[in-house]
Amino acid sequence: MPQDEIEKIAAEAKFIIAGYSFSLNEENQIRVLNLENPTEAAVLTKDGNLLETTMDDAKLALVQSYYLKNKEFIEE
Template sequence: MPDIASIAGSAGMIVNGYAFTKTDDGHVKVLNLNAPESALVLDHDGNVLETSMDDMEVGIVQEYYRNNKEFLEADHA
C-alpha cells in the first residue's frame, strides 16, 4: 500500500482526488488518492504509457491533465 499522505504531499498538483507528480524523465505519474490501486503514467503530451485504470477513468484523468498541466509545469509555490 503506497503512503498516500507522502504522495499527496509531494505531488505537483492534485485535481479531484488525483495526485499528479512529474518524474525526472519528463513523465507524469498519476495516483487516485481515493483508490490507490488505480495508477497511470503519462508522457508530456498526456499519452498513456502504463495504467491500472479502466478506459473511462483514463479518459477522465487525461482530460484533467490536459486542462491543468500548465499548473504542474510552472512553479506556483
C-alpha cells in the same frame, strides 16, 4: 499502499484534482494516482499520451482530460 506513503505522494504532487494526484517522476513523465484507491494509477507523457495504467478506460479518459486542462501547473 500504506497511508503514510499516500500522504507523502499527495504532499509532493504538483496538483490534485478530484482525488487524483499529478506529479513528475524521475523520467520527467506524469504520474497519476487515485488517492482514494491507490491501485488505480497511470503514467502519461508530458503531452498526455498513455504509457501505462491500471485504470479502466473511463477513468483514464477523465484523468487525461484533467491533466490536459491543467498541465501548465506541472511544468517547471
